[in-house]
Amino acid sequence: MHTNSDSYQAILQTLASIPAGKVCTYGEVAKLSGNPGKARYVGHILKKLPQTSKIPWHRVINSQGASSFPENSEHFLVQIGRLEQEGIQVKNGKISLKEYLWRG
DNA sequence: GTAATGACCAGGC
DNA sequence: AGCCTGGCCATTA
Incomplete structure (x- = not known):
């Protein structure tokens, strides 16, 4: 941005290259982009x-396999909705990283 | 200039 | 499973 363009x-x-039907964690995005x-x-x-x-942005979740938004917030609902629409199973607000994590 | 704030994370207990 | 701690680093106050 300012210091690290x-x-x-x-x-x-x-971020732009995460395919539909997959998710990626914040840490993974950082690592994959060469910024661990x-x-x-x-x-x-x-x-x-x-x-x-x-x-x-909806394909980015935290290392716990969940959305980082408050459970009933607008962002949360939109995110989960879009992921399910892409064929991702969300049970109890959690997503299986084993299945859906994108590793580049 | 310092201090606090996050759409975070790994490790310990 | 949970909770806490220290580290992380650009942004904001």
Whole structure:
């Protein structure tokens, strides 16, 4: 962004390449983009994305295999809804990383 | 300039 | 399973 424009671009690129029907954790996105340990930065970028962005933010979940949003929030419902629509099984708000994690 | 805040994570207990 | 701790790092106050 300001100090690390290169990291920003790399992370954005990785986010954009997550295929439908798969999910990726914040930490994985950071690692895959060549920025291990910058999971929080990934979160920052996603938070600041404009509504018009085509980045599939809903395919990013935390290392627990769950949404990082409050359980009944608007974002939470939209995220889970979209994932299910892409064929991902969500049981009890949790997603199987074994099955759906995208490793690049 | 410092201090607090997150769409985070791994490890320990 | 849960809860706490320390580390992480750009952004914000």
